[in-house]
Amino acid sequence: MPYCQSHCPLHNHIPDWLRLTAEGRLREAYDLSARTSTMPEICGRICPQDRLCEGNCVIEFSGHGAVTIGSVEKYLGDNAWKEGWVRPIEPGPATGQSVGIIGAGPAGLTAAEYLRRAGHEVHVYDRHDRAGGLLIYGIPNFKLDKSVVDRRVARIEEGGIHIHRGVEVGADVTLSELRERHDAIFVATGVYQSRELTVDGADKNGVIRAIDFLTASNRSGLGDEVAAHADGSLLAKDRNVVVIGGGDTAMDCVRTAVRQGAASVKCLYRRDRENMPGSRTEVAHAEEEGVEFLWLSGPASIEGGERAEKVQANRMQLGEPDADGRRRPVVDPSSSFALDADLVILALGFEPEPLPAIFGETGLNVDQWGTLECDENMMTSLPGVFAGGDIARGASLVVWAVRDGRDVAEHIETYLAAERKPSAAAA
Ligand SMILES: Cc1cc2nc3c(=O)[nH]c(=O)nc-3n(C[C@H](O)[C@H](O)[C@H](O)COP(=O)(O)OP(=O)(O)OC[C@H]3O[C@@H](n4cnc5c(N)ncnc54)[C@H](O)[C@@H]3O)c2cc1C
Incomplete structure (x- = not known):
């Protein structure tokens, strides 16, 4: 192998x-x-x-x-x-059954393609005005040109899959309405709740979330008028930018800030280079582009008036391993330093939104991290409601979302085939 x-x-x-x-x-x-x-x-x-x-x-x-x-x-x-070698999606013989998919990210779109090929009617609902999930509004244009995503989305719609944009499940339609409308549901809503910074001054103007910064930048790249760029609130141009975090989202933020013409871009991460979660290649690219990394450094407070002016930071040391076996960063109290920062971008990771509350379904079970609990067939605690991608596995990768979309389509097909049997027998 x-x-x-x-x-x-x-x-x-x-x-x-x-x-x-x-x-x-x-x-x-x-x-x-x-x-x-x-x-x-x-x-x-x-x-x-x-x-x-x-x-x-x-x-x-x-x-x-x-x-x-x-x-x-x-x-x-x-x-x-x-x-012209990319084949269109060819739907199989119509089954008369339909599947509702919540979320048009890579997990939802992949499942849609396989389920359409199996002959089902497929409807994808997304709260955004564009399909693609984080492929469109998370990952920056310089890593993934949006035309590359759009042509895949166009092929999906040409294959007869209905994408309903601007439909938020929980606000515009309930999960229980969708369950009545469709024979099976796939929840692929991703994880969007940003982890917050809890130090003093974290609520000052100029302290922003990574996802807001990246979404605004992607919208601007797609030609939208972005008010937060016009008023400068989500724009790095001429700013001293400090990004807090060491994952791939942090790397996307620092590299986007460089492209927006920031005066300086620094990345503050509490562990060292060897223990950061982000890709080494991305760090190398960021360094080549002039980003300064401050390893083993954590924020202590955000200083300034109404608006952030400085990040007060501490040096960290790596202590004993935690439950995951990663050495826990501990503050070195003898070291404190300040960084000029009038734009502080928080890239501390994402957690699931509280889906049972949003969907109004207390019977939808989640685990201790808030991700949807699924059985071995990727079905949630609600019969006929399946889940996959980030909302089932936690913040992960596009390739895993595609894998989940592929796997769940098989499980949904098995489930629907069993549902079809009685009417087939009657006929
Ligand atoms: C900034 C950033 C950069 C990344 N870079 C990479 C990378 O370089 N490589 C990589 O492999 N992975 C990367 N990832 C991770 C990757 O993007 C995700 O793992 C992947 O997109 C998850 O796919 P998904 O389909 O589960 O969810 P998403 O892509 O998040 O899609 C979920 C969709 O559901 C919709 N939705 C949510 N709630 C509702 C609702 N109530 N009603 C209707 N619609 C709803 C959302 O609008 C969204 O369109 C990155 C993530 C981030 C945040």
């Missing part, structure tokens, strides 16, 4: 399509890559290959440097679009 393939959540046939590519058989190579993935050219762009396929390649282990699998995957997909 090639390690690149076994460490890919989709188990993409990587060695086979690399060989086909090397032989110049690009159409076959693309077809093979599309057999296991609904969005290969998107994963090729934004998967953390250094932690997945490329990072686990035996050639990488032997010190020779893995083949750039992600770049080949991206090239195959882009070339297939250019050549």
Whole structure:
């Protein structure tokens, strides 16, 4: 079993399509890559290959440097679009059953594609005005050009999948109404509740959440008029920016701030470089672009008047391992320093929104982290209501959302097939 393939959540046939590519058989190579993935050219762009396929390649282990699998995957997909080799979605024979999907992110869109191919009527509901989830409003344009997402969304709609934009489940329609309308439901709402900073001054003007900053930037890139850019409240231009956090969202924020013309961009992270959750490649890119990293540093307070002017920070040391085995950062009380900061971006991670309350369904069980509890068939505590992607596994990766969308479609199909049997027998 090639390690690149076994460490890919989709188990993409990587060695086979690399060989086909090397032989110049690009159409076959693309077809093979599309057999296991609904969005290969998107994963090729934004998967953390250094932690997945490329990072686990035996050639990488032997010190020779893995083949750039992600770049080949991206090239195959882009070339297939250019050549007209990307096949339309062909619906199977109509089953007369319909599925409602809540959330048009990679999990929801992937499930929609497979379920449509199985012959179901598929309706996707999303509270945003555009489909794509974090592919559109989270991940920045410089990592994932939005036209790449839009052409996948267009193909999905051309395949007869109905996308209802601007529909918030819990406000515009209830889950129980959707359950009456459809034979099965897939909840793929992602995780959007930002973890907050609890130090003094965290409520000052100029302290903003990463998701708001990135959404505004993506909207602006898509040509929308963004009031928070016009008034400067979510814009880094000419500002001294401090991003707090060490994950991929923090990396996206620092690199977006550089592109917006910030006066300076610093990243404050409480652990060291070796123990940060974000991709090493992203850190290297950010450093090349002039971002300064302050490792082993945590915020103590935000200083200033009504508006933030400085971040007062402490040096940290790594103490005993916590329950996850990661060494816990502890404050070094003898060290304190201040950073000029009139824009402080909080990138401390995301938690699930309280879905049972939002959906008005107390019978929808969540675990201690607020993610939806599912059985081995990805079904929640409500019969016929399935869940996957970030809302079931916690903040994760696009490739895992695609995997969940693929898996849940199979489980929903099994569930619906069992529901179909009585009427088929009667006929
Ligand atoms: C800033 C940022 C950068 C990232 N970068 C990467 C990266 O480079 N590579 C990578 O692999 N992963 C990355 N990720 C993670 C990745 O984007 C997610 O793991 C993935 O998008 C999860 O897919 P999903 O379909 O579960 O949810 P989402 O993509 O979050 O989609 C959920 C959708 O549900 C909708 N929704 C939510 N609630 C409701 C409701 N009540 N009614 C109707 N609609 C609703 C939302 O509007 C959204 O469109 C990043 C995440 C962030 C935040």
